Amino acid sequence: GIQVEQSPPDLILQEGANSTLRCNFSDSVNNLQWFHQNPWGQLINLFYIPSGTKQNGRLSATTVATERYSLLYISSSQTTDSGVYFCAVERDSNYQLIWGAGTKLIIKP
Amino acid sequence: DVKVTQSSRYLVKRTGEKVFLECVQDMDHENMFWYRQDPGLGLRLIYFSYDVKMKEKGDIPEGYSVSREKKERFSLILESASTNQTSMYLCASSFLRGGNYGYTFGSGTRLTVV
Numbered sequence: 009g010i011q012v013e014q015s016p017p018d019l020i021l022q023e024g025a026n027s028t029l030r031c032n033f034s035d036s037v038n039n040l041q042w043f044h045q046n047p048w049g050q051l052i053n054l055f056y057i058p059s060g061t062k063q064n065g066r067l068s069a070t071t072v073a074t075e076r077y078s079l080l081y082i083s084s085s086q087t088t089d090s091g092v093y094f095c096a097v098e099r100d101s102n103y104q105l106i107w108g109a110g111t112k113l114i115i116k117p
Numbered sequence: 118d119v120k121v122t123q124s125s126r127y128l129v130k131r132t133g134e135k136v137f138l139e140c141v142q143d144m145d146h147e148n149m150f151w152y153r154q155d156p157g158l159g160l161r162l163i164y165f166s167y168d169v170k171m172k173e174k175g176d177i178p179e180g181y182s183v184s185r186e187k188k189e190r191f192s193l194i195l196e197s198a199s200t201n202q203t204s205m206y207l208c209a210s211s212f213l214r215g216g217n218y219g220y221t222f223g224s225g226t227r228l229t230v231v
Binding site for chain 1: 159160162165175205207209218219220221222224225227
């Protein structure tokens with residue numbers, strides 16, 4: 009089956025810093041998404057990005073499907089960006105997402 | 118905004134009890150999912166449904182069943198709760214129409230089986 013690897017596993021930054029989170033996947037995918045889970049457990053979908061680049065405020069994501077990786081950029085980090093960022097891919101249009109283990113981000117004031 | 122509502126935020130049940138976790142979404146999404154999330158194990162799919170009365174097993178269906186009698190409601194049933202089912206349970210719904218895609222989670226139910 010498809011393997012999804014995220015790096016780094018943990019990241020601690022000062023407020024205002026920029027960060028890049030990476031997601032590698034082992035096979036072709038139909039769908040790739042980025043999620044943020046806040047410290048209270050709520051999961052929010054950030055991007056649906058099977059290929060190309062998207063931006064939403066301070067966050068942007070790029071997926072290079074031919075090289076099987078995706079990057080999530082966070083600029084000018086705020087304490088509210090803390091939490092766990094997950095990458096998830098879909099195999100074969102059967103609705104099932106395969107999840108990475110996540111990157112735990114801590115933004116210090 | 119799409120809303121996915123889970124009936125309980127915290128739940129404590131006794132071993133052997135039959136437990137119902139309810140999930141309702143308000144945006145006519147076709148697909149609904151039940152996950153459990155455990156420290157160190159990430160999110161694992163229990164069951165999903167892509168239409169009313171349809172259900173598919175995910176990665177860890179053992180000990181669980183589901184029901185989807187109406188499009189907006191997807192129920193997870195623990196037939197006989199056990200302590201190893203203590204976990205955070207997350208419901209989600211999704212759609213893909215005309216190139217637009219959405220995947221929305223509920224706020225989760227933290228179930229403790231004693």
